[in-house]
Amino acid sequence: MPRPDPRPVFRFAPSPNGLLHLGHARSALLNAEMARAAGGRFLLRIEDIDATRCRPEYEAAIYEDLAWLGLDWERPVRRQSEHMDAYRAALARLEAMDLVYPSFESRAEIRRAVAARPGWSSDPDGAPLFPFSRAAMDEAERRERQAAGEPYALRLDMARAVALVGEGLSWREAGEAGPVPADPAAWGDVVIARKETPTSYHLSVVVDDAVQGVTHVVRGADLKAATSVHRLLQRLLDLPEPLYRHHALVLDEQGCKLSKSIGSESLRDLRARGVSAAEARHMALG
Numbered sequence: 001m002p003r004p005d006p007r008p009v010f011r012f013a014p015s016p017n018g019l020l021h022l023g024h025a026r027s028a029l030l031n032a033e034m035a036r037a038a039g040g041r042f043l044l045r046i047e048d049i050d051a052t053r054c055r056p057e058y059e060a061a062i063y064e065d066l067a068w069l070g071l072d073w074e075r076p077v078r079r080q081s082e083h084m085d086a087y088r089a090a091l092a093r094l095e096a097m098d099l100v101y102p103s104f105e106s107r108a109e110i111r112r113a114v115a116a117r118p119g120w121s122s123d124p125d126g127a128p129l130f131p132f133s134r135a136a137m138d139e140a141e142r143r144e145r146q147a148a149g150e151p152y153a154l155r156l157d158m159a160r161a162v163a164l165v166g167e168g169l170s171w172r173e174a175g176e177a178g179p180v181p182a183d184p185a186a187w188g189d190v191v192i193a194r195k196e197t198p199t200s201y202h203l204s205v206v207v208d209d210a211v212q213g214v215t216h217v218v219r220g221a222d223l224k225a226a227t228s229v230h231r232l233l234q235r236l237l238d239l240p241e242p243l244y245r246h247h248a249l250v251l252d253e254q255g256c257k258l259s260k261s262i263g264s265e266s267l268r269d270l271r272a273r274g275v276s277a278a279e280a281r282h283m284a285l286g
């Protein structure tokens, strides 16, 4: 029998829904450098489950920009859109544990319900928690509406999932003295899949990290709180626990995190105004 590969595995997992900026460069460079220093592997994963926002030209730009930065990665690259069966299987396991339910409320209905409840809590990303509950609709009505072809989101029954996993869920974060307590309940009944897509960011990321044998998840601090949901899903699905490191974000001159939505300068823009790859690496890591 071949011996399992003992090398640590790192990955950079961008979504091709825009051009990469210095924040992405920081993640990619840190992963590649940590892999190199540990004699490990560096993988690139294309997180393209959202067919409405992901574009082939952005995927092509990812390869071009990373190569420009001087990075190299293993081939073939895993593209999430090609692995829906793996996510469907994980979803089926959660469904078999009775942890998932369809919810039919539109975004507008959710907004109205939240507006009617001043002081309603938000999740760690600042979005209001789902203001309805599984108990608010009986199973027969859910089945009927699903059968009628209505659009729906499949949500995790968070209270049930947390009760099943029990107390003491945590993760190991590089640089922290002890385990970081996970608080998945702070996210409420998160969306795990949708009618047209048998997965979500949270579900695909834990499935892929396990399938690819990822041992070290190195990513921006903006994803630190999501690790609570990832650890919960890993426990529910019997997946291994990677070591996490959430690095500081690259901020712009106003102190805002870089983002496509605020028009942050892309790596391509930098290159076009004559910034060299060495300067870009320095800006990303500095």
Ligand code: GLU
Residues within 6 Å of the ligand: 013, 014, 015, 047, 205, 218, 219, 223
């Ligand atoms: N695809 C995610 C993003 O672009 C990153 C996923 C991860 O590193 O866990 O923000």
